[in-house]
Amino acid sequence: MSTVDSGQLYGVGLGPGDPELVTVKAARLVAAAPVVAYHSARHGRSIARSIAEPYLRPDQIEEALVYPVTTEAHNDYRGVIEEHYDAWAARLAAHLDAGRDVVVLCEGDPMFYGSYMHMHKRLRGRYRTEVVPGVTSVSGASAVLGRPLVERDEILTVLPGTLPGPVLAERLAATDSAAVMKLGRTFGKVRDALEQAGRLDEAWYVERATTTGERVAPLASVDPSSVPYFSIALLPSRVHDETAAALAAAPAVVAAGEVVVVGLGPAGRDWLTPEAQAALAAADDLVGYGPYLDRVAANPRQRRHASDNRVEVERAEFALSLARDGRRVAVVSSGDPGVFAMAAAVLEVASEPRWKDVPVRVLPGLTAAQAVASRAGAPLGHDFCVLSLSDRLKPWDVIAGRLEAAAKADLVIAVYNPGSRSRTWQVSAAKELLLRHRAEDTPVVVGRDVGGPEESVRVVRLADLEPSEVDMRTLLIIGSSQTRRRDDDSQVVWTPRRYPA
Template sequence: MNDQHSRPTGRLYGVGLGPGDPSLMTVRAVEVIAAADVVAYHSARHGRSIARSIAERHLRPDHIEEALVYPLTTETTDHPGGYRGALDDFYEEAAARLAAHLDAGRTVAVLAEGDPLFYGSYQHMHKRLAHRYPTEVIPGVTSVSAAAARLGTPLVEADEVLTILPGTLPEEELAARLAATDAAVVMKLGRTFPTVRRALERSERLAEARYVERATMSGERTGALADTDPASVPYFSVAVVPSRIANPPAPPERGEVVVVGTGPAGPLWLTPETRGALASAQDLVGYTTYLDRVPVRPGQCRHASDNKVESERAEFALELARRGRRVAVVSGGDPGVFAMATAVLEVASEDPYRDVPVRVLPGMTAAHAAAARAGAPLGHDYAVVSLSDRLKPWEVIAERLRAAAAADLVLALYNPGSRSRVWQVGKARDLLLEHREPGTPVVVARDVGGPEESVRIVRLADLDPGEVDMRTILLVGSSQTRVVRRGDDTEITWTPRRYG
């Protein structure tokens, strides 16, 4: 409520009317309308106002009615400011009309379908008037709540996330957000319906989606969205993707393995596509540390194992899929970079798993995450090498380091050390010093994105193997890589794109 005024004025009310059924108006909404001097409502040029029709039984003959008639809806305009400019001028003129009543000491009730501040037209009056006059907003039942009630199904349960989306978003944005959330409601259908339907299909949520038209109003219709005729869809309709807990997706026609990367740390590094795959999986398979990053969802089976049994883990996941399960194999970073994608594809290339569908979804790599924290050391050509000699001999590693160093490539060094591998970093440093200046910058990045994150830039000659463990990645600069101390006393490093 806003009461910052130097002279008596009328009071502004934004009155939520609910989704359409007059009996769903709140007692407070009825009281405010009854006491108002002026009742304002938006309408199209045909003059009919849905908001007025909802509140009609509460209007008095002596009410002053202000019909705020839009100059246009979706058609084109020759206004110099375009569609948005024409609407802005209309809102300014409408606000001025209401301000005149308020200045005269009259109470003004602006009617709004649903809730006034939920995609409502009232908000444009609120932004222009609420800081000037005493104002109260009366909340109303939203179309989202009405749609869920009419479908008779929970929208969200437990720790599920509900996402509200306008259908006017681009198709790719809609698909990404639909894939990443547990439950969703898409508003503003009408002519956007074909786009929304394609986005639901791309995000593999179409089978779950329900359609609700004019909830609680005359002409109400509900059904499966996939069966809805696009030509029959009005603006006052919504798409609902309800709770997965209450409405678990149908079992897949055939099993599948999706190999996903969780990035270098927690949920901030997950892609929308990966979030969707993790949410829709029936089984999660992975190294315990990586599985712990994935939220626990009711109905999912989690199969954790040690980090040294990659082939066995891959075969277990493929066997589950062969039995018709939807399986997500959880990996750290990007699953195709020194991670689980190779192990899964290797087993999937042999009988009896050749026919099991396998998809690999990309993830944020440790190298790219570390580089971003330090600046842009990977701004030019670079090579990626693992210093682990568990799966290849050190001689091969050394040969590749020499070749990359001789080619003056920036190096991203994965798996530089662990409790049982303590000498590799020192050997790699000494080898690289045969080709690089002692002052070559090295990014030492540990636990990037995690609670113990540490990112430092040191000279190659000063690289201390004792500070490197299995949670560390090293980025070794080329002869062109620069280090600069900025005004805030932080150091950044980058490799120019032009090779001097």
């Protein structure tokens, strides 16, 4: 086994021919290697080196492993080639013993009919080795052909063209799909075997796949005298042809439109459920209040329709009209769409007879109350209610009555829409009303822009709540008589699940 000072041997797959199909790892190792070795023919040209050339450095040591013969028809081909494998392994071992890493270049994949494997089995027990896989010539040929080799449960058989003709014919007749490699002088025999197996009309010929010299043709039309060694015969997937034909014959499917009301959560992608993400990704149109639409990543395939926050009915009608025309529409809401948001507006409009054939779905989202509560601990740990202080859609007398009823019932109260630039007195009025039924020390969680860049969460006494610091981006959680704040005056509060008898 090698010492720690020995170099490391790398067998690096370079893919079928296009230098851009070299993996990032292969390119890095080739560029960094002190020694680069590659097999070549007697004329000195190496396909592997030509693929790797963009990644080579002028100062690298190159070891050309030149094949002594070019055909297995040589009388003692195996004996001659094995002697050279031994000699080449000794040359590489000298570099490794000197502490130099060696990268052996291999077109395609090193372990798929690759020449590197002969170095690997001779040196792996003595030195550290690593094999970097590459795109195989079979994969490259299939990609160039634009036809899958296998689909569903089909079986792919890879055969060398050097097999006896009867064996080739038997294997080709028995398999679903096939790739026959090592053509060149074996091409005539392979063609005869395909014909004998009744598969010649299905067969394709791919030469030098992914290179500038690539050629693709029906195999039956190829002149045997023009076939180089680096070519492949392919029998692509039969199932694919059948399913493609069925698709072509099938009537066009008209997309069914729908409206999906999607809760975005309080802020950011991390607060979005996978179900909501999938609905947004599938949508053709996104409809919503402008700032909420801005929270959905742009996709040029989709059309975005922003509108003001005060036109909920018009927005719902627009979304439903798009869906009636076959569009998949996502109506976005902050938080949960069913909590003071767009779900109710869409469903109310959708209940009109003219929209009866337009399906509407509602996907939940994390509510602002849940988000703020989580930042403070567990203030919603027992019975609670949710109220909006906005008097745009209901009169203040109704709001005040519900607020007083919740206070008398000793419920924790989550307050949405507490104030805005045009609504400045509601928080003061609510505070005054609550103090008639709650102690001055009642914990109040003041959460602003939770999940956003300006997040702020504070816990104050009800008596110390400052209405001027509350705006539309703020949510309040008013504790019950049982809500507790930790004794160290921290920002942690909770409401016990047990209520005193």
